[in-house]
Amino acid sequence: FSVHNNMAQLGVEELIERLTLGVATTLEKRPGVSEVSLSKFPQAERHTLVGWEQRNSCILPDDLKSFYLTTNGLLLTWKVNINDTKVPVGEMKINSINELSKLSHAGSTATMGSNITIADVEHEGDDEPHFDGRSRIFELDACNGVGKVCLVYMKAVPGEGLPAQNAEIWFLDRSLCWSHLATNFTTYYRLMLMHMGLPQWYYSCTDVGLSPKAKQWCNLYAPV
Structure with a gap:
């Protein structure tokens, strides 16, 4: 994600092509694929990233920071033609820095469907995220309701006075x-x-x- 350093020399289309490693162009050539849409977002300002770090007492990973300095979020969607109907299939999404919101245990309103909230999650081990203060968890993608992709700072003990670092994706x-x-x-x-x-x-x-239906889509468009 060092591409933001050369943004002045790149056109918008070339920048997007590099950002997605050519996936959008590849999809357009696939049989049955239609309406490949890649939303364009302005780059985040550096002071916005600093503000997020200060509010959350977390240091953004360098690669994620570079991503936001290139584009403040990502949304790439595509459809498939089935019996003259365009069916939404693929979605690649990264929340903007403004939407990189914290998930917490107490009073959380984030739901997973069926009136279940993440406040219902209980953990015994120390090798996975917690909602009791040992971890800081931020939503990268709501995954259309099938789960949540999260940026997780595993060791974020309050009271130490130091910002959390070394985030992973869960x-x-x-x-x-x-x-x-x-x-x-x-x-x-x-x-x-x-x-x-x-x-x-x-x-x-x-x-x-994967569910049987998801396996079918993978076999068709991402067999490797």
Whole structure:
């Protein structure tokens, strides 16, 4: 994500092409794919990122910071033509810095469906995120209600006076279980592009696994 350093020399289309590693162009050539839409966001201001870090007492990872200095969020969607109907299939989304909101245990209004909130999550071990102050958790993508992709600071003990660092990417599924997705944002970002934002692709990294329908989409458009 060092591309933001050369933004002045890049046109908008070339910048977007580099940002998505050519996925948008590749999708347009796939049989049956239509309406590939890549939203364009202005770059975040550096003082906005500093403000977020100060409010949340967390240091943004360098790769995520560079991403936001290139584009303040990402939304790439695409559809498939089925029997003269355009069906929404893929979505690749990264929340803007303004939408990178904290998930907390007490009083949380974030829901996972069926009136279940993340406040219902209980954990015994120390190897996964907690909502009791040991971790700081921020939502990167709401995943259309099938879970939440989160930026997680695992060691964020209050009272030490130092900002939390070394965030990882985790997935909270609808069964309220955590699954580790990536040790850094760049790895997660490439995973998302590799899966082309196919429905429920996050579950390929969980013990639950993909649903039969999600497997069909993967076999068609991301067999590797």
